[in-house]
Amino acid sequence: MTPNNPILPGFNPDPSIVRVGEDYYIATSTFEWYPGVQIHHSRDLVNWTLVARPLNRASQLDMRGNPDSCGVWAPDLTYANGRFHLIFTDVKRYGRTTVDGAKGASLRDFHNYWVSCDRIDGAWTDAVYLNSSGFDPALFHDEDGRSWLLNMLWDHRPDRKRFAGIVIQQMDMDTGRLLGERRRIFDGTPLGFTEGPHLYKRDGWYHLLVAEGGTERGHAVTMARSRDLFGPYEVHPDGPVLTARDTPDAPLQRTGHGDLVETPEGETWMAYLCGRPLPASNRCVLGRETAIQRMEWGADGWLRCAEPTPVATNPAPVEARDGFDGPALPAAFQWLRTPKPEYIFSLTERPGHLRLFGRETIGSHFEQALVARRQTAFRYDVRTLVDYEPEHFQQAAGIVAYYNSTKYHFLQITAGDAGEKLVQVLSVLPNGEGQSLMGPAVPAPAGPLELRAVVDHEALRFAFRAAGAAEWTWLPQDFDASILSDEATLAGLPNFTGAFVGMACQDMSGSGHPADFRYFHYVERLGDD
Template sequence: MIRNPILPGFNPDPSICRVGQDYYIATSTFEWYPGVQIHHSLDLVNWTLVRRPLERASQLDMRGNPDSCGIWAPCLSHADGLFWLVYTDVKRYDGNFKDAHNFIVTSPTIDGEWSDPVYVNSSGFDPSVFHDDDGRKWIVNMQWNHRTESYGGAPKSPAFDGILLQEWDAETKSLKGPIKNIFAGSPLGLVEGPHLFKRKGWYYLTTAEGGTGYDHAVTMARSRSIDGPYEMHPNMHLITSKDAPEAVLQRAGHGQYVETPDGQVYHTHLCGRPMPPKRRCTLGRETALQKCVWKDDDWLYLAQRGVVPDVEVPAPTDVEVTEQPARNETLFESGPLPTDFQWLRTPQPERIFSLSERPGHLRLYGRESVGSWFEQALVARRQEHHSFRAETTVDFSPDTYQQVAGLTHYYNRHKFHALVVTMHEKLGRVVTIFSCPGDFPHGRMVFPADSGVAAPDGPVDLAMEIKENDLQFFWRPASGGGWQAIGPVLDAGVISDEGGRGEHGSFTGAFAGMLAFDTSGRARPADFSRFVYERLEG
């Protein structure tokens, strides 16, 4: 069986592509660098991260991008001996405008170097490229209408002004011909995330609707002509949990169709797994996969009937599930950053971290504050379980309270908890807690451990245990001694899509990682020798 989600933790907007026996899924990364995650599978059951293709300044620079902007909704395809990746870089979130710029990059191989981007348009986000069987290529994307009351966190349907279609000229690498609005969406509204495919002379269009919260859905339509008119699916929606609050997989929508070599059919979708009692999705939007069937009316349906996604669905073939280890310990060595980890926004990672400056350590250079949208030294990995423990060992010698380094449970500048080492005027070097529990728009930080506790010289071990909605920090001298709890139990559930400003307010996911900042401007380094992520039961 395929057990959903197939990509746990922050992996939204899944675009799936099959090339021969190989399946690939591309997902959004928003402000996290490098851009776009691509996972690979041979069986639709076991998936491995193989590439983040947007990895250099000529491809992507997100310095200044607000939280939950950056890379939205990539579409991955294969044609003419190349992999094609089309995506949006969103430069604004709040207010009426989005400033959403769409680009294409290509590569002959998934794991090779990808091209510099070719500009497509800026009329809206969620672009997709469709390679027709006559050799022509088409771009579809939603159109954004700024003349509405829609703004960040409060989407309104009139801003989502239909799905645009225009031909792409692969020779000149530019759009050509008329722009046509081919689909206004269903009555559910907020139409976005378009993907086209063709079968038996029908052009099928799947879109995401209802917003990316609890009313989310995959809507399906078809036409004999690529530019419409499109008729709606008999059920209107192919996949949705909007009328099934008891379903495990909520917020189901935004996905893409794929066929196996022997003609079986599946459809990806994003989903969320809310935690009671506040229905907050602490793992963000994850990727799931549903088995589908074609019926005599040439419409696609879920194999289990209805529209509500299942946690377990039949795999194409019998295959063993590869269990991931419960504990993952990273010891930092020279070379590239281990693939579990990412950083924020900047294409100049050498300014925020080094794996060679002090062998056996990840050195973070304290730059701007934990709330910066420009240059922030924060290296982290996705939270993949509702309950987990993270540990790190940091060697850090601050000489002012403006220099800070430690362990963080992080979502964005308004939603984070951090256990840090810093300097206090009277206590000397201390371990204390910085927390921003979802206060918007001010981003007000609080200090649950007050001034903290004095820490002896030398490296310090820091830890946190997240058990569903609760977070407890711990510390000890690395030279020995038992773990000591510090501060009260904090609200881990605020580190979620729904935390703070609420549903539709942000779209990424929870991370566990290491941070450093130095607002004096002297770039005080902090050295981390290890990072542990361990799944906890319950």
């Protein structure tokens, strides 16, 4: 068994893995993208299929107003008493910190919830509120039948260690009520940024796995163990059990935030997040992805990697030619924040088309009509056909290469002062305090237009043509695709997602003028390294 790493390419961070019989499931973070949490399924740890996004209604998740890279953090998926249990954080406020990150209070809002279901692809329960003391909650089901909620503890006070350790509290699995007092069981190691806890029981030991070192190039998986649930916990004598912090040339970087699963044959595997930097800019436009690696338990009872360094191979290129003939969006697509998709798009108002209603600007944190899929390779070619007749300059629709509200490139169809149809690029860049640039306006032919975006590593180019025409009109500029990454950022803002490409429609007049998209073809090109 040799998985192609990453097994979940593109933005799929913070994996939580569980086995139920012969079936493996991985849940990953979705942040501000809706519906919340992606769950993939496999029977062999090699081939994975998206089977559920369980947080799909307002009684479970409403992220309108959530800042960029907030929303759903680090879901934890477990199985107990015949049910799947999903614990997750909804981050409502992150807050811009000072440049050095050390001055002043750091006030943030992390709300933790629990949902459950007897089927992975079923209708999950309404969300039950648990606590708000920190993020990355996880469940541990002990051998005695009791269940425990863990999470990292956030300390907002000035001159304190923000990541203040791991706390635990008993949880009533019938009601979600937390019992007794929370107890801090682990302060972390000198690597700091102690988060992402998972707890396991093996040979009479409680093994605590945590993410440390921050989620960038210093990321790592650390383990500690204790004979007692509440500690004290002894740290692994070898230091981190998995990290790329000391191998800057390794193909997988940012390795950390892991979770363990055991096969029916008794093998132990770790699912963990990673990043693949662009060769020239060293930026991870694909975001934080999920990889997997075989582990071994030593004679001394400690876990170690079965291979000396993380293995990396190129996943097979994707070719997706999606139309909009069915009653639901194709599985690859998501939208932003709102639990009311009917307000931003329709698949029935014009059969065979995805109709986007012009809403707020793409940079809004509330309700914008933007439907997109993950970028999962360094090179891709996207084409779409849009039927759109803007009435004035406040209306625009088209194709967008998007990271968040502070960085995107939008090839838009809009109108000039005399109502003439134009094609123009709006680029929002993470420069200084933020920069919005409008490219030259190019006259566009009447009727439906095909739009095209081609990405080759750091370079993005746009083109358009009348529907059915043979030749493309290429815009002369090359746009910087590497800004669609965690590494390109405004100072102090969180960046934890990845690049998307999709369709958008905005109407700043408030009239909701719609755009109709006939198809969306996403094809990855060879030569990704």
